[in-house]
Every structure is written in C-alpha cells, then in structure tokens.
Amino acid sequence: MSLLVVGSVALDSIETPFGAVQDAVGGSATFFSAAASLFGPVQLVGVVGTDYPLERLDFLRARGVDLAGLEQEPGESFRWAGRYSLDLNSRDTLETRLGVFAEFRPRIPPAFRHAEWLFLGNIDPVLQLEVLEQVHAPQLIACDTMNFWIEGRHEALMRLLERVDLLLVNDGEARQLSGDHNLMRAARWIQRHGPSMVVVKKGEHGAMLFTRDFAFSAPAYPLEEVFAPTGAGDAFAGGFVGYLARAGVLDAPHLRRAMIYGSALGSFAVERFGLERLIDLQPDELQERVRHFRELTAFEDTMPLAAHA
C-alpha cells in the first residue's frame, strides 16, 4: 500500500475538566498517521517551525511513517489552544497561532506522487486542490474540511468536492454544507456534488457511511471515561483509510469494516490527551476493540412473526 496524508502538524494546548496539557503533539496529519500506521506505511506532508520538537515524532517514524515531506520553515509552529466544556461536547478556541502554517504550500516529494491512497487533512481547500495537481490518479481521494472553509472558501471547496471520492465530515459540517438538517438528505446532497461516499461523524453518537449502494451505521464505543476528544476525527480517518489501503479493496464488506476500524481508533484517541493513547496502541488491542464493536451491534436474523392470535 502507499498512503499519503497532507495536513497540519501542530502543538495543542488543551484544557478539559480532567486536566490540562501544554504544547502536546497534534495536528490532523499527525493523528491520521498515528492511526493509519497501524495498518502499514504512511507518507506525510506538512510543515513545522524551527521550534518544533521533532524528536517527539520519532514514534511515527518507528511505525513506518515517512516524514520526508515534513518541511521545517523559519518561524513558529502552528499552535492551537482550546478548552472543553464539562460534558466535552463543545469547546472554545482560546488561541490559534498559524505561524509557518499560514504560508504552507504543500509540496509533494516526487517519491510520494504515485500514492494510491490519499487523505487531504483539514486545510484550506485551495491547498487541497494544489495537492491534487501534484499526485497521479490515487485509487481513493478522501478529504476532511471544517466550518471555517465551508463558510470562507465555499467555491474552492465545491471545486474540490467534484474531484474527491470520499468526504469525511462531522454532523454539523454536513448540515452546514448542504443546508439540510436531515443527515441522510445532507449526505445525498454532498454525493450529488462529487464524492460517491460520505462519512458523517457524530461524536458520541457514532458515525454513518453513505455510498451509492448502501448505508452503514457504526456506534460510538461506550466509554465510561472520555478524556479529551481532540484528534478523534483524524484518528477515525486514519483507521478508515488506513484499513482500506491495507486491504486494497473498496467493496462493501471492506468499507463496513473500515468504519469499525475508524470508530475503534477514534475511541482510543479520546481515552487520553492528544496522541498519548495512540502512541503505544498495540495491534492486538485494536483487534480486541473491533471484536467488542461486533458484540455491541451483532444480532441474529430472526424469528418470523406469525399472524396475530
């Protein structure tokens, strides 16, 4: 498999009701790679400043993430600071310092340009389009976006969607993008504008996949302790695309399993701050959680109903 991710590599400062962390390794490309590298090698393209503690990305390298596309530019790294509400369902951004990320123009190293699987992390859709100009016919182009781009870069985003196979968004973003509150209709709207597949992430309510042929619903893993939701969406994407890249097939059975692997990775991500839980996550722990997902949803078909008495 050859799997390329383009996105942010950041330093996150997070406050939750359970504690706080300063300058933790974060960013969409980082979380994605940490999850996807459980399935096979990953190629990462991003940018950091001269202040970035690069040694803290060594665990990615050790897991087969090729950081040849991670540029280091003079200046500060992208920093985000946020505070979560008591129920962890909402958050306030305390500070966003783009630093070198403000001038980021993704340059895909020649060795990465034939990637068969591509994930465009949540960056300016203009840049996501620039990535597409540099790669050769991936088997799957998946991308993420956010409210900021839906509002401020609508035209570029719509041009991007025409060229994308799979859009992963959260429920609020799907509603905002389509202007439709009903998630099924929202997904159909998105499909009419390009992506044949849409994943709608619903946080503690799980995630749904809509393809042209079927819909699939994955529950959230019921956790007694959710520690910090940062990165869960990118870990989901890493599990989803990483699993598909490893399988090498895009049929219904594999897409269904990809939803479960994505959900499993997302559930691990929220168990601790930042990447903490993903760094030492072992393949057998992942398999065990996938088995739990099956127990959580499987039922046997079925006793026929007789006519009424």
Place this chain on the structure above:
Amino acid sequence: MSLLVVGSVALDSIETPFGAVQDAVGGSATFFSAAASLFGPVQLVGVVGTDYPLERLDFLRARGVDLAGLEQEPGESFRWAGRYSLDLNSRDTLETRLGVFAEFRPRIPPAFRHAEWLFLGNIDPVLQLEVLEQVHAPQLIACDTMNFWIEGRHEALMRLLERVDLLLVNDGEARQLSGDHNLMRAARWIQRHGPSMVVVKKGEHGAMLFTRDFAFSAPAYPLEEVFAPTGAGDAFAGGFVGYLARAGVLDAPHLRRAMIYGSALGSFAVERFGLERLIDLQPDELQERVRHFRELTAFEDTMPLAAHA
C-alpha cells in the same frame, strides 16, 4: 404470551413543520399496544372520558388488544397539545388537560393479574407501584418514566425502580435521574438502584441496552423524512417488550433482537402523524425493516493485522 400495559389513552393535537393534526388518538398505552399487538395479544388498562371516540380504538381490538381494562369515566379525556421545532428535536407543550386522567387509579381486572409481561407506561410512579400490588409475579416488569416524575416523585420512583427489571428512558432522563452526563455511567447508576436492564433511547441517534452482562447499540433507522416523533418511545417499548413476550425468553440473543424490533417500530411511528403508520403496518413490512437494520450494522469479522512494514 400474556402482556399487560398500563398507561395513558389520550387525544393529541400536534403541530410540526409539515402539518397539524387535532385530537389524534394517542397516549402511551395506545402506542405501546399498537406496536406490541403485532407480536401477539395485549391487555390494556387505562382511562378515558365520556368524550372519547372509542370506535377509533377498534383497530386495536381487531389486532387482539383486550380493552376490558379501559375504563370510561364521566368527564373529559386526557388531551395534550404540542408544537415541534423545525428540526423535530425539541417541542413545546401548548396545553395539557388531564381530565379524567387526573383521578386515574389503575384497577387491573382479575383476568389480567397473571400477566407474564408487564409494561408500566409513563404515569405517576405512585400509580405504577399500585399496579405492582395487583399483579402476580410477571416474568418481566418494564417501565417508562419522565422528567416530571424524576423531579416531583423522586422517592416513589426510587421505590418503584427497586421492583422493576427493565427501565426504558431517553438520554436526558437517564442523565437527570443519575446526575451523570456519561450515558454508560448513568445506566450503571440506574442498575445499582434496581433494574437489571436499562434501555436508553437517543431519538435520531438510536438506542442502547445495558444488561449486567453486555451492552448493545441499535442505530436509528436513517429516514429522509421524519414526520412527527410523538409516540416513538412507546412504539419502541411495544416492539421491544412485545417481541420478548412472543419469544418468551430473556437471553442475550433475544434481547438484542428486541432492541432491533423496538427500533423498527419507533422508526415507523415517526413516519406519519400519531398512530397513522402503525395502524396499517403489516408484519412483512416490519420484517423487511428488521432486515434493513441488519444491513445497516452488520460487518464481517475480520482481517488480522500484520505487524507494520
């Protein structure tokens, strides 16, 4: 099977963004029976006023619902009027007129007292306890409640819970009752106070079952058009308990399937106003939807992960 439901039989006036209906047949016992009678006979205990259009309950009788426990008292029937928000996720109560329901004291006819399956619809927990005094050792005692009783009849409700096997509540009620935002911990709290099983209904996000041995997650059926949510919770309960009563077994495979039958009945209920969709619902339509639920959630286990490249 012998399945007894005690609850309200009402007239509902509902406004949604899609239309309005006046004095539609409603009430927890009515919705429950309409759903449960697809599985077998049901015994109903409730009260209506002299103004109630009893002939509009004929469809229940035709489906094997024994209305011998439905008393008719001098006075007005219980009327509820409400208006749903644009997204159908919230509603304002416009009017509640209890009428004869204000003085309701459930009297279980002798022929109903050996019911093996009992559902206590959402009424005053003091009355729910009075029902328990009149029945002989049902195999399953299930009950519903609401914010009004959690706040105003807390002590009686806690006494009731000690004697109940299964509590069905929505997510907000589970949180309110337990004082815990986390639904898994909320369910565990409820289990510590009596019911060995808890169903948490999450509306458009599906439902979860917690037993002492396992958790099960049922998705909501993805509908492009949700018409009116009234009665969905009672239809769910009717499908859940009705299926179990018919099966006659309370083991894990049947409880899982009961969750799907409940979810299916809930999904039909919201497709039209009030009971409209349930009245003419055919067993083969129900089976077809259960099959769809399986397609929506089933995935094959699983490709083992190799070590990283």
